[in-house]
Amino acid sequence: MQSLLQAARSAGDGLPPVERWHPEYCGEMDMVIKRDGSWWHEGKRITRQPLSRLFSTILRKDDDGVHYLVTPVEKIAIKVEVAPFVAVRVDATGEGEAQSLIFTTNFDDLAEAGPEHPINVRIDPVTGEPTPLVRIRGGLDALMTRPVFYELAELAVEHDGVTGVWSGGAFFALEQANASG
Numbered sequence: 001m002q003s004l005l006q007a008a009r010s011a012g013d014g015l016p017p018v019e020r021w022h023p024e025y026c027g028e029m030d031m032v033i034k035r036d037g038s039w040w041h042e043g044k045r046i047t048r049q050p051l052s053r054l055f056s057t058i059l060r061k062d063d064d065g066v067h068y069l070v071t072p073v074e075k076i077a078i079k080v081e082v083a084p085f086v087a088v089r090v091d092a093t094g095e096g097e098a099q100s101l102i103f104t105t106n107f108d109d110l111a112e113a114g115p116e117h118p119i120n121v122r123i124d125p126v127t128g129e130p131t132p133l134v135r136i137r138g139g140l141d142a143l144m145t146r147p148v149f150y151e152l153a154e155l156a157v158e159h160d161g162v163t164g165v166w167s168g169g170a171f172f173a174l175e176q177a178n179a180s181g
Helices: 002-009 049-057 146-155
Strands: 025-033 039-041 059-061 067-070 075-080 085-093 100-105 110-112 119-123 130-137 140-144 157-159 162-167 170-173
Touching: 025 067, 039 049, 049 059, 059 140, 085 146, 100 130, 100 140, 100 146, 100 162, 110 130, 119 170, 130 146, 140 146
Parallel strands: 025 075, 085 140
Antiparallel strands: 025 039, 059 067, 067 075, 085 100, 100 110, 119 130, 130 140, 157 162, 162 170
């Protein structure tokens, strides 16, 4: 498990430095990353995983909340329904405040949840359904699959009246804090 942790800490290595590129905005592309992590271009699913993986390496979310495909000379907006990645696996080591949670995405990116890779569970105010996310890199999140979220629920503890999990020395709520009291 130690090698997995080391890999998670260096997960960003080898990726293009999109955060340092500041090309001119070139408009929008008819590309959508759906909730299930599938990539679509002009209404057709991109079925070649290496192509989707390539696009994922030049993806960036800017402060305006928009996702862009970025190269040194182009910046093109695309639509992301929920998150650009899907967390398909979580591995836990340690216990309590010393616990580490390492997430693997649908593109084999690794991220150890902690202050730089927070877990955020949004609760739909109408349905009460959770949307569990973990930050992978930059402003890019991964939507946790239901089995991954269930694994987190199994690891959950109570801290200051809130149910959640520890990772990387930080506590992440898996539910909204009780408003009464």
